[in-house]
Amino acid sequence: MCGIVGYIGDKNAYPILINGLKMLEYRGYDSSGIALLGDEQRVYKCQGKIANLEELVSDKDTSGKIGIGHTRWATHGEPTDQNAHPHTSMNGHFTLVHNGIIENYSRLRDDLIELGYTFQSQTDTEVLVNLIEYVYLNSEEKSAEIAVRAALKKVVGAYGIVIVCNEEPNKLIAARKGSPLVIGIGNDEYFLASDATPIVGYTNQVLYLNDHDVAIIERGSLTLKNINNDPLVAKIKQVDLSIGELQKNGYDHFMLKEIFEQPNTIEQSFKGRIKTDNSDIVLGGLHNVMPKLMDARRLIIIGCGTSWHAGLVGEYLFEEYCRIPVEVEYASEFRYRNPIIDEDDVVIAISQSGETADTLAAVKLAKERGATVLGICNVVGSSIPRETDGGVYIHAGVEIGVASTKAFTAQVTILTMMAALLGKERGKLSLEDYRVIIQELSEVPEKIKTILKTTDHIRKVADKYKDAVNALYLGRGALFPVALEGALKLKEVSYLHAEGYAAAEMKHGPIALVDDNLPVVVVAAKDRYYEKVVSNIQEVKARKGNIIAVVSEGDTQLDKMCDDIFEIPRSHPAVAPLLTIIPLQLFAYYVAILRGTDVDQPRNLAKSVTVE
Incomplete structure (x- = not known):
């Protein structure tokens, strides 16, 4: 959701910014600028x-060794040039790009x-940049950094910002609260972005800003402090991401590529975690919290969208194999409902x-209430893993398609391993059944390859x-969440x-929809x-509905009853959730292609929803 890029160094900034914005297109946007x-x-x-932006600047001056850029997903105000x-x-003293929402922008x-300012847009961002300018002009010490820190103390909401000051033209200032920012560190040059994808072509050395961090960046130097002016030590990390992962590699769309990557991404999810003889599961990220898991009164799984669906699969697995109560919550409802934790x-x-x-x-709320909090995430170094007590990375690689595919199956893979391991440790799953599940999980990648051979059908x-x-x-x-x-x-x-x-709920309402036009x-x-x-299925057929069924291989009964079937290996x-979702992902993809929609960047959607 929205994207930021920035550059300061000895190179021409324009191509770096434009290419960086293109790398961030997958996050979802409706306007752009530099x-x-x-x-x-x-x-x-x-x-x-972004093609519109390139056309706009085609006959303009694009020189300059410092620059910032942005792709906007509209929140305050329609998608317009203004x-x-x-x-x-x-x-004209400050220019700003911003991800997030300033909640008290109206006040x-x-x-x-009242102080004489006028506005050209409907955005909360223009309010923020004018607030910074006002503080700057009315301070005894004319310092862009001081003005930024002072203004941000007056702000309620989330922000990831990069700002330039005309009076300090050889400097970029970046700050973050609730909206991610990454700084890539090159040779006397720095790259800024909402995530690492625009940076990996230039450097693999990155700094992830934490909430309330402020970075002052000049050619050859970076100073890190917090909003209260306390100095911080920059913790440089190496990002494990290749340019090849950001390209389609011969596929027509990223969504199709990522569907076909699932045999590999599922294997990467359990590689090194399932012993080579399929005898045991080792999840190092849970080692320190395993006593808490063993004694847990209840599991609460939180997520949004596709991650929530993965959590619903997890609910069935944990209750079946661990015999522990599970609740699955929309994170947006959980955080505001005053939950009992x-x-x-x-x-x-x-x-x-x-x-x-x-x-x-929701993670922060659960921690405040004293719960042990675990994370299942894909992006190394992101905020949730840093906030949690333990967890497991899914290792699915970068997912460019806005509609999640491989991340879902990787999440379900991790939940399956967690449920099997915890069930065994709690004595609720026999060693024999435990090892059967491990063996079955290890065979999933090859079975998915079989399903992927049926794309023509x-x-x-x-x-x-x-x-x-x-x-x-x-x-x-467990196939209801599927x-x-x-x-x-x-629909996405x-x-x-x-x-x-x-x-079973079909008879409680939806059956009224069934006719000969409804698949x-x-x-x-x-x-x-x-x-x-x-x-x-018989109830639907009796009302002339069209049945498409995902069935186990060799199911002659449903083959005769249904209009169309998608077979999966037994x-x-x-x-089963890991296999049954594959034909449904492909079905959605091909329906969309045949309807002429943009499958990688569906309208109105954002890849990472970093605002409420």
């Missing part, structure tokens, strides 16, 4: 894609208007980016239903309305719910 500092400051910005970033203060704006609760926060604003806030089925208006997805047990996730994928990328339901997607792998699901129920 500011360049050379002999004078130049700001270019416009609504629409609302695009960067924003410049009324008197600050009114105060500034005890010291013997364990909270598991799931977030691909590790920066999801609601999930991060899945595309043909997608072509049959591409003009549908609505779709209903049904599942039971139905929810399958429906979410379809194709803009076709789709709803997931527990199959009903049923996740019907062979498990203990199978006969019940068959009954649900598997243990513990790993």
